[in-house]
Amino acid sequence: xxxxxxxxxxxxxxxxxxxxxxxxxxxxxxxxxxxxxxxxxxxxxxxxxxxxxxxxxxxxxxxxxxxxxxxxxxxxxxxxxxxxxxxxxxxxxxxxxxxxxxxxxxxxxxxxxxxxxxxxxxxxxxxxxxxxxxxxxx
Amino acid sequence: xxxxxxxxxxxxxxxxxxxxxxxxxxxxxxxxxxxxxxxxxxxxxxxxxxxxxxxxxxxxxxxxxxxxxxxxxxxxxxxxxxxxxxxxxxxxxxxxxxxxxxxxxxxxxxxxxxxxxxxxxxxxxxxxxxxxxxxxxx
DNA sequence: TCAACAGTTTAGAACTATTATAATGTAGAC
DNA sequence: GTCTACATTATAATAGTTCTAAACTGTTGA
Ligand SMILES: [Mn+2]
Ligand SMILES: [Mn+2]
Ligand SMILES: [Zn+2]
Ligand SMILES: [Zn+2]
Numbered sequence: 001x002x003x004x005x006x007x008x009x010x011x012x013x014x015x016x017x018x019x020x021x022x023x024x025x026x027x028x029x030x031x032x033x034x035x036x037x038x039x040x041x042x043x044x045x046x047x048x049x050x051x052x053x054x055x056x057x058x059x060x061x062x063x064x065x066x067x068x069x070x071x072x073x074x075x076x077x078x079x080x081x082x083x084x085x086x087x088x089x090x091x092x093x094x095x096x097x098x099x100x101x102x103x104x105x106x107x108x109x110x111x112x113x114x115x116x117x118x119x120x121x122x123x124x125x126x127x128x129x130x131x132x133x134x135x136x137x138x
Numbered sequence: 139x140x141x142x143x144x145x146x147x148x149x150x151x152x153x154x155x156x157x158x159x160x161x162x163x164x165x166x167x168x169x170x171x172x173x174x175x176x177x178x179x180x181x182x183x184x185x186x187x188x189x190x191x192x193x194x195x196x197x198x199x200x201x202x203x204x205x206x207x208x209x210x211x212x213x214x215x216x217x218x219x220x221x222x223x224x225x226x227x228x229x230x231x232x233x234x235x236x237x238x239x240x241x242x243x244x245x246x247x248x249x250x251x252x253x254x255x256x257x258x259x260x261x262x263x264x265x266x267x268x269x270x271x272x273x274x275x276x
Numbered sequence: 277t278c279a280a281c282a283g284t285t286t287a288g289a290a291c292t293a294t295t296a297t298a299a300t301g302t303a304g305a306c
Numbered sequence: 307g308t309c310t311a312c313a314t315t316a317t318a319a320t321a322g323t324t325c326t327a328a329a330c331t332g333t334t335g336a
């Protein structure tokens with residue numbers, strides 16, 4: 001309960017009540033200078049390491065979905081058995097290491113603008129995302 | 139059983155026994171000039187329209203996985219709650235229509251080469267795939 | 277030709293990520 | 307403090323997928 005007033009304001013101004021569960025999850029997700037990728041399961045583990053008060057699985061799901069809806073998290077389409085989430089909500093791209101099964105950010109500035117010479121009538125582009133699959137060089 | 143000898147050869151030369159279930163699934167997946175995207179559920183429906191002999195769900199899964207392993211199908215990471223497969227195994231990209239929840243191919247020739255100005259030491263690039271999310275233009 | 281065997285199919289059970297339910301708890305407004 | 311809408315929770319339900327183990331079948335080679 002130190003500099004949590006920031007999260008409390010953030011939550012309240014989003015129309016989300018600043019409950020102790022949501023504040024704790026904010027601390028875990030956003031109290032770091034580095035962004036990261038996680039599954040719900042990863043997050044559950046981080047929570048149980050960080051606190052003695054249990055947060056129910058349903059609340060973890062609810063909170064992640066609420067944060068995604070508010071734009072504080074992005075969902076990454078990588079794997080169909082489990083959802084991956086990203087605390088980096090800026091427009092960026094990814095390496096996917098197929099050996100380590102690990103996602104690594106590529107800054108948008110490190111990808112030259114992607115030119116697509118075809119359109120779909122009546123549709124507008126919402127985002128352009130590049131996924132670079134990599135593997136161990138032998 | 140007309141020009142199925144092609145599939146029989148293909149299967150046999152891949153080390154897969156040409157069973158009637160596999161041949162039927164080949165007909166549905168590859169007996170078309172157009173490639174397409176499908177879920178397991180889509181395929182199960184196509185099968186029950188195409189034949190009176192049931193193919194068990196386990197066989198549909200087994201077959202799709204076998205074909206993917208042999209490179210006859212690609213799996214597309216559109217993080218839905220189910221896996222999408224693609225009969226187009228060439229290197230290409232996708233539009234994803236968020237309103238229709240529909241995948242549309244982008245020919246590799248319609249995407250200018252993607253330049254990525256960063257690398258991961260010790261890793262080599264396996265593929266570069268672009269996903270363009272689109273929505274209804276208002 | 278046909279027995280033997282490995283590969284394949286199958287129904288159903290098991291598994292796992294996720295969502296729904298509905299009762300209890302709590303934040304914020306008045 | 308009271309009220310109410312929002313939130314949390316344990317648990318059940320759901321749905322896609324994988325596993326199991328028994329029955330079946332394509333292929334081999336004696
Ligand atoms: Mn290209
Ligand atoms: Mn699932
Ligand atoms: Zn990222
Ligand atoms: Zn495709």
